[in-house]
Amino acid sequence: MSSKRYPEEFKIEAVRQVTDRGHSVAQVADRLGVTTHSLYAWIRKxxxxxxxxxxxxxxxxxxxxxxxxxxxxxxxxxxxKKAAAYFASQSD
Known part of the structure; x- marks a missing residue:
């Protein structure tokens, strides 16, 4: 399974759409063609x-x-501890 790489600016803008503009994660993910899992990871990052x-x-x-x-x-x-106990018993 190949994964598509997105530039950091793209990820930051996607996060801004959710955090600053109030769009839902599902809406932004669907509009941008990414998974909600990826978008949540970007939000954490x-x-x-x-x-x-x-x-x-x-x-x-x-x-x-x-x-x-x-x-x-x-x-x-x-x-x-075991070594000390062994040597103590040997010296008797």
Missing amino acids: FGPDSEQHQANADDQVEIRRLQKELKRVTEERDIL
């Missing part, structure tokens, strides 16, 4: 709340990175 969506996306990326790091550090700590 270029709409008035796009900075908030971008900040949320950045926060989610950071949360996933920190969770991954926490898992790694926890595993390292558990290994070191």
Whole structure:
């Protein structure tokens, strides 16, 4: 399935028709020949709340990175605990 690429200016103008001029998403999507799914994605990216969506996306990326790091550090700590217990039992 091939997807058509649209210029950024086209996407921004489509978003303006919905946000500024008050047209419905379905009307604009039908008139421009795009899917409503694409138009909603453009609204998230270029709409008035796009900075908030971008900040949320950045926060989610950071949360996933920190969770991954926490898992790694926890595993390292558990290994070191086991090693310390092993060496303590060997020194007796």
